[in-house]
Amino acid sequence: MISFQPGQAVSHAYILSAASPEEREEESVSLAAAMLCESEGTRPCKQCRACRKVFRGVHPDVIWVDPEVKEHRREIKVDQIRTILADAYIMPTEAEKKVYVLRSAETMNRSAQNAFLKLLEEPPKSAAFILAVGNPAQLLPTVRSRCELLRRNTEPEPPAESALKDAEDYLSACSEPSLVPRLRWCRDHENDDKETVQAFLQAALVLLTKQLGGEPILPKLSRGEALRQTRRMEQALEYLRSNVSVKHLMGLLSVPSDHT
Ligand SMILES: [Zn+2]
Numbered sequence: 001m002i003s004f005q006p007g008q009a010v011s012h013a014y015i016l017s018a019a020s021p022e023e024r025e026e027e028s029v030s031l032a033a034a035m036l037c038e039s040e041g042t043r044p045c046k047q048c049r050a051c052r053k054v055f056r057g058v059h060p061d062v063i064w065v066d067p068e069v070k071e072h073r074r075e076i077k078v079d080q081i082r083t084i085l086a087d088a089y090i091m092p093t094e095a096e097k098k099v100y101v102l103r104s105a106e107t108m109n110r111s112a113q114n115a116f117l118k119l120l121e122e123p124p125k126s127a128a129f130i131l132a133v134g135n136p137a138q139l140l141p142t143v144r145s146r147c148e149l150l151r152r153n154t155e156p157e158p159p160a161e162s163a164l165k166d167a168e169d170y171l172s173a174c175s176e177p178s179l180v181p182r183l184r185w186c187r188d189h190e191n192d193d194k195e196t197v198q199a200f201l202q203a204a205l206v207l208l209t210k211q212l213g214g215e216p217i218l219p220k221l222s223r224g225e226a227l228r229q230t231r232r233m234e235q236a237l238e239y240l241r242s243n244v245s246v247k248h249l250m251g252l253l254s255v256p257s258d259h260t
Helices: 021-036 049-056 078-087 110-121 161-175 180-188 194-212 223-241 246-254
Strands: 013-017 062-065 068-070 073-075 098-102 127-133 148-151
Touching: 013 021, 021 049, 021 098, 021 127, 062 078, 078 110, 110 127, 161 180, 161 194, 161 223, 180 246, 194 223, 194 246, 223 246
Parallel strands: 013 127, 013 148, 062 098, 098 127
Antiparallel strands: 068 073
16 A cells, blocks of 8 residues: 655655556545645554545545546546636645545546646645556656656556567567558558557557667667657557547558657
């Protein structure tokens, strides 16, 4: 469980990454309590008034934000972020600050993330944020760079073999000087379903992270290309989340990465 040591500084914004929704919920409560705990020792102490209220779900300064559900799509809308923006300047009721917990923060659409970014850039002194996510890669890099990342200790599910194979094939095709292999790969995958493509993109990010970390997974892939592909895969995940079709996505992935 997430906790702070005595004297450990508390950031104003955390990305809390955990694979299962139950873990995210549990850790969000614990982190919110740790941020408001009045103890001099390890926080959350679970004993003080603030901790007890947070764990009971009745602390007035812990504000939970849920995605809106419409036609089976879950989304945190820009209006919800604007509401937070206005509320964040109102003084907390009893704690030193208000803690906003965004459940499934990765469901913020692009305009919501951009609005949220303004809040992160100039946060009111009395506001702090927890972005609970399954996969931090789905947040904009600009949002990620302004938050401290906390991961639940459990290892994330490793990508499926088939997704890793797709990722390896695509990235190998991108290491070729000729455009033909990648065009062919993209054409062969333009009828894949959304879940398959999402798994492929996430597997590609796993491979690219290893490659950039010094593991020669794809010997022919240059560092520059690996960096560009990382940005592209993150962008593609974002597009997929905004319901861009797989066909369009394959069109994007078929052009050289230095052209996007
Ligand atoms: Zn406490």
